[in-house]
Amino acid sequence: NAGVMQNPRHLVRRRGQEARLRCSPMKGHSHVYWYRQLPEEGLKFMVYLQKENIIDESGMPKERFSAEFPKEGPSILRIQQVVRGDSAAYFCASSLNYGYTFGSGTRLTVV
Amino acid sequence: ELKVEQNPLFLSMQEGKNYTIYCNYSTTSDRLYWYRQDPGKSLESLFVLLSNGAVKQEGRLMASLDTKARLSTLHITAAVHDLSATYFCAVDSTDTGNQFYFGTGTSLTVIP
Numbered sequence: 411n412a413g414v415m416q417n418p419r420h421l422v423r424r425r426g427q428e429a430r431l432r433c434s435p436m437k438g439h440s441h442v443y444w445y446r447q448l449p450e451e452g453l454k455f456m457v458y459l460q461k462e463n464i465i466d467e468s469g470m471p472k473e474r475f476s477a478e479f480p481k482e483g484p485s486i487l488r489i490q491q492v493v494r495g496d497s498a499a500y501f502c503a504s505s506l507n508y509g510y511t512f513g514s515g516t517r518l519t520v521v
Numbered sequence: 522e523l524k525v526e527q528n529p530l531f532l533s534m535q536e537g538k539n540y541t542i543y544c545n546y547s548t549t550s551d552r553l554y555w556y557r558q559d560p561g562k563s564l565e566s567l568f569v570l571l572s573n574g575a576v577k578q579e580g581r582l583m584a585s586l587d588t589k590a591r592l593s594t595l596h597i598t599a600a601v602h603d604l605s606a607t608y609f610c611a612v613d614s615t616d617t618g619n620q621f622y623f624g625t626g627t628s629l630t631v632i633p
Contacts, residue, residue, distance in 0.1 A: 443620065452609055452623040453564075466620060501563065503621075509554065510621060512564045 412437075414504050415484075416513035423492050423520050431487040431516045435504030442485045443510065444477060447499045456500075459485060492520045523548045525612055527624035534600050535632050542595040542627045544610035553586050553593045554611045554621070564609065568595075600631045 415434040423429050435442050440460055445453040455469040459479035470477065474492075479485040489496055497520045503510035524547040534540050544553070552571055556564040568577045570586035570593060577584050581604065583596045593610055607628045611621040 445621075445623075452625045453611075453621075455620045455622070458620055469620075509552075509566070509569050511566070512556075514563045517561075 414439075414502055414511050414513035416502050416516050418516060419514060421516055421518045423518065425493055425520055426491050429489040429492050429496070429518055431489075431500050431502075431518070432484045433487070433502030433504075433513055434484040435502075436506075436511055439504035439506050439511075441505040442479050443503045443505070444485075444487050445501045445503065447501060447515075449498075453501060456487070489518075492518070494520045496520050523612070523622045525610060525622050525624040527608075527610055527627050529627060530625060531628050531630075533630045533632060534597075536601055537599050539599065540597050542597070542608055542629075544593040544595070544624055546591050546593075546610075546612045546622070548591075548612065550588070550591075550612040552613055553584075554613075555584050555593070555595055556609045556611065558607045558609065558626070560607075567608075597629075600629075602631045602633055605629055605631045 414436055417432050421429055442459045444456040446456055447453045457470050457477045458466040461479055462481050474490045476488045497518055499515045499517050501515045502513045526545045528543050554569055555567040557567050558564050568584040573588040575586045581598045586593045607626045609626045610624045613621045
């Protein structure tokens with residue numbers, strides 16, 4: 411079992427570009443969560459998805475951010491027109507019933 | 522909004538000493554999790570506490586849960602340098618739609 415796979419591990423984008431972060435959950439897990447971690451802070455919930463459905467997006471900024479978990483393929487967190495404040499580590503986690511398994515994260519740097 | 526508070530935020534301790542990290546939360550929850558994070562790394566699951574009075578131990582770390590007091594503790598016994606990391610507690614419940622709420626973390630440095 412490969413665990414929760416995230417890619418890329420590191421992503422550098424210029425201001426105004428788009429960032430796409432990918433997450434493949436653990437085999438058999440149907441729940442995917444995205445969290446953001448700013449430097450020296452804890453993790454903040456962004457969005458909870460199941461296959462083809464957004465269950466809870468209460469933590470997502472209203473603009474520029476979107477997430478999907480298609481029937482086939484990984485979950486995608488998309489950030490349009492990135493700004494410096496988007497620089498953070500973005501973690502994906504998957505779950506079957508309770509408890510999370512985290513991916514290794516994508517560290518986004520906006521220059 | 523559900524709140525999870527950890528203290529202390531920073532902890533510097535000498536090898537061989539004991540200390541406790543505290544985690545208070547503001548909602549009714551029967552599930553409490555402890556994670557460890559090394560710099561630049563992901564979160565590693567340490568303990569899952571599922572009921573009042575639950576106590577779990579792994580090596581020099583022991584975690585406990587008091588759901589009535591809404592308090593969990595992570596006790597460190599005879600600290601060693603390898604325990605230096607940031608420790609997070611988190612809670613979830615059906616009321617929160619299965620999302621986790623994380624504490625702010627405790628950055629532990631064990632000094633030789």
